Amino acid sequence: MVATEIGLWGVPLAIVGGAIRVSTPFIFVSLGEAITERSGRINLGLEGMLVFGAMTAYAVAVMTASPWPGLLAAAAAGLCFGLFHGWICKFPGVNDIAIGIALMLFGSGLAFFFGKPYIQPSAPDLPAIPFGGWSDIPQVQAALNVNVLFLIGAALAVFLWWAFRNTRVGLILRVVGDSSDAARAMGLNPDTVRLVATGVGGALAGIGGAYLSLYYPGSWTERISSGQGLMAVALVIFARWNPLGCFAAALLFGGAGALGPALQSVGVTQGYYLFYAAPYILTLVIMIATSSPSRSLAGAPGELSITK
Amino acid sequence: MTERFMLSRRDLLKTSAAGAALGLASASFPISRAFAAAATVGFIYVGPKDDYGYNQAHAEGAATLKAIEGISVVEEENVPETVDVQKTMESMINLDGASLIFPTSFGYFDPHMLAMCAKFPDVQFRHCGGMWNKDKHPMNAGSYFGYIGMGQYLNGVVAGHTSKTKKLGFVAAKPIPQVLLNINSFLLGARSVDPAITCQVIFTGEWSLAIKEAEATNALVDQGADVITCHVDSPKVMVETAAGRGAFVCGYHANQSPLAPEKYLTGAEWNWAKVYKMFVDDLVAGTPLPNFTRGGLADGFVKMSPLGPAVSEAARKQFDGTLAEMMKGGFSVIKGPLKSNKGDVVATESQAFVETAIELESMDYLVEGVVGSTA
Structure with missing residues (x-):
């Protein structure tokens, strides 16, 4: 390793690097939740699906000695949880938020139970693509080691943004989310659409979990998520149900999270608790600045239980 | 709706009364067992016991006790530093008959472990950290820690x-x-x-x-x-x-x-195996357990x-x-x-x-x- 001093340049570099490294689980979970919420349901259980996905991915990767079956297994596990949520919520009188919280606890608990034997072994990592080859500085090369899942997440955000507006499937999803009555009048079954949307959302959360355990920080422990699944659900509202907004918000959170350690590493050591709070302060400021007492949240699906 | 609620509340009262009676009955049980030749030792961890870190160090120490004749070890991991740890301690005492308990995390001491010390005066509690004070805390409590x-x-x-x-x-x-x-x-x-x-x-x-x-x-x-x-x-x-x-x-x-x-x-x-063995040897021999134990590299604690x-x-x-x-x-x-x-x-x-x-x-x-x- 050739180490060079990069001094203050370390801060912007850490923010860019951190945005790329840390944001991926946020991207997948928030895109998954955007799909689910656009169909008119809230799935708070994504935190549980993220943790369960992380455990499944790690366990399968250890057993098969390859990360890809792990990734698939995580997506499949998330899909099952999502379908379960979607199925149970179709019954009258069932509250989707309560079921989500139940699934969050259930998913985490189940992951801890099955994950016990996999805390110690090492699993193979998901591959990263080195985009930093043009630079001689090892720090830049390290920051620009971009995982394939980040690129897939970015592409997915653009695709969903386009698909919500321009495809039949996107239209169906939005109609169901905005008005069940209108959807039924069109001959659509809202329950089926929501079942699929919640299932897909769960699968994406599972992939987000796989990134945590198979790339960054790259190991399975019971504390791996530290609430990222819940934060990602909040990001969706922050991003106004817009997939591109979800992507940007995830980058923002990732980058802001890297700010505290990076500032300490260059010697700005006073008040680090305040820097750690930066992402949340930023969220508050943006939410306050864009809210209005005279209208409901722009872009909110009409069938959503929190805005109805 | 009101009627249903009343009924369920009455049921609840009945069940909880039965539960309390059961709890009382079993609470008296371990007292007769404490300090018997066969002893049960309880360990409580704040995180997973195979975390390659703090909790694993304690769990490795606890594991060495399992080899000692007549000693059985009960463990619970991921116990938050809340009233949860009190429930864990109660169940270790009432259900498993533990006569010595090691709550290993800092935040377990006050008020949780102290509350249990008062409730179960015949059970010994030793907490990892340096907080036990002869003037303030009961004699069935204690602290142990290492200089690392x-x-x-x-x-x-x-x-x-x-x-x-x-x-x-x-x-x-x-x-x-x-x-x-x-x-x-x-x-x-x-x-x-x-x-x-x-x-x-x-x-x-x-x-x-x-x-x-x-x-x-x-x-x-x-x-x-x-x-x-x-x-x-x-x-x-x-x-x-x-x-x-x-x-x-x-x-x-x-x-x-x-x-x-x-x-x-x-x-x-940490080399907690040495510390835990010391306590358990005293327990088996029937000698009073030390209340305040500390040591570093030279003492084999680290x-x-x-x-x-x-x-x-x-x-x-x-x-x-x-x-x-x-x-x-x-x-x-x-x-x-x-x-x-x-x-x-x-x-x-x-x-x-x-x-x-x-x-x-x-x-x-x-x-x-x-x-x-x-x-």
Whole structure:
């Protein structure tokens, strides 16, 4: 390793690097939740699906000695949880938020139970693509080691943004989310659409979990998520149900999270608790600045239980 | 609706009364069993017991007790420092008949363990930490702890020899005296090799935050640190991240060498097996358990991981020499003349604080050469 001093340049570099490294689980979970919420349901259980996905991915990767079956297994596990949520919520009188919280606890608990034997072994990592080859500085090369899942997440955000507006499937999803009555009048079954949307959302959360355990920080422990699944659900509202907004918000959170350690590493050591709070302060400021007492949240699906 | 509610409440009262009676009946049961030849010992961990860190160190100690004839061990992990731990202790006493309980996490002591001490005066409680006070706390409670600062000093010696950039890194959780002593000891160990070495510290603010620990490690490597150690609950993330970036690591709490066999230099580990065996031997013999137990390297409470393959001959020699000196007892890491990194004198020319010195327990400074701040 050739180490060079990069001094203050370390801060912007850490923010860019951190945005790329840390944001991926946020991207997948928030895109998954955007799909689910656009169909008119809230799935708070994504935190549980993220943790369960992380455990499944790690366990399968250890057993098969390859990360890809792990990734698939995580997506499949998330899909099952999502379908379960979607199925149970179709019954009258069932509250989707309560079921989500139940699934969050259930998913985490189940992951801890099955994950016990996999805390110690090492699993193979998901591959990263080195985009930093043009630079001689090892720090830049390290920051620009971009995982394939980040690129897939970015592409997915653009695709969903386009698909919500321009495809039949996107239209169906939005109609169901905005008005069940209108959807039924069109001959659509809202329950089926929501079942699929919640299932897909769960699968994406599972992939987000796989990134945590198979790339960054790259190991399975019971504390791996530290609430990222819940934060990602909040990001969706922050991003106004817009997939591109979800992507940007995830980058923002990732980058802001890297700010505290990076500032300490260059010697700005006073008040680090305040820097750690930066992402949340930023969220508050943006939410306050864009809210209005005279209208409901722009872009909110009409069938959503929190805005109805 | 009202009627249904009334009914269910009546049911609830009935069941809880039955439950309370059952609880009372079983509460009297272990008292007859306490101090019998066959004893049950309970261990409570705040995190997973295979975290390559704090909890694993305790669990490894507990595991050695299982080999002792007539001793059965009950364990519960991931117990929060809330009223939950009281329930865990009650169930260990009432259901498993535990006569000695080790709540291993700092926050279990007050008010949770103290409440249980009052409720079960025949059960012995020993808490990991230094909080037991003869004047304030009951005699069936107690504290045990180890001085691990000299372990970090030895880590520093090896790090000082290994570092090429002369910059070390430290991922720390919170700026409390114990953590600060570890940081200072690590740097002073390295400065015993080369007085020009500095150590960059990053506080994550919490004992277990995987992503923040990984980010902190990356930031340290970005700033040129080439040997990194930590004081967080589970060093696993730091070890894997640092080794992945090509930096060397020194371990903490337990042996993390399987995670990075090439990059692991050495580590400061707890040796709780010795402490737990001591308590259990007393329990079996029927002698009163000590209330306040402490020790360091020389007492066998702390041990070092075997040196890794990257450790040079010169480093090995100084490591062995320093270790031998420490084992004699009376070694001081913090000794004058010494200044803090704010320029205040923390030890004058004639001052030397041995590891048991009470002054070290209120440490609120980082020594000269540590880049970082306590707030």
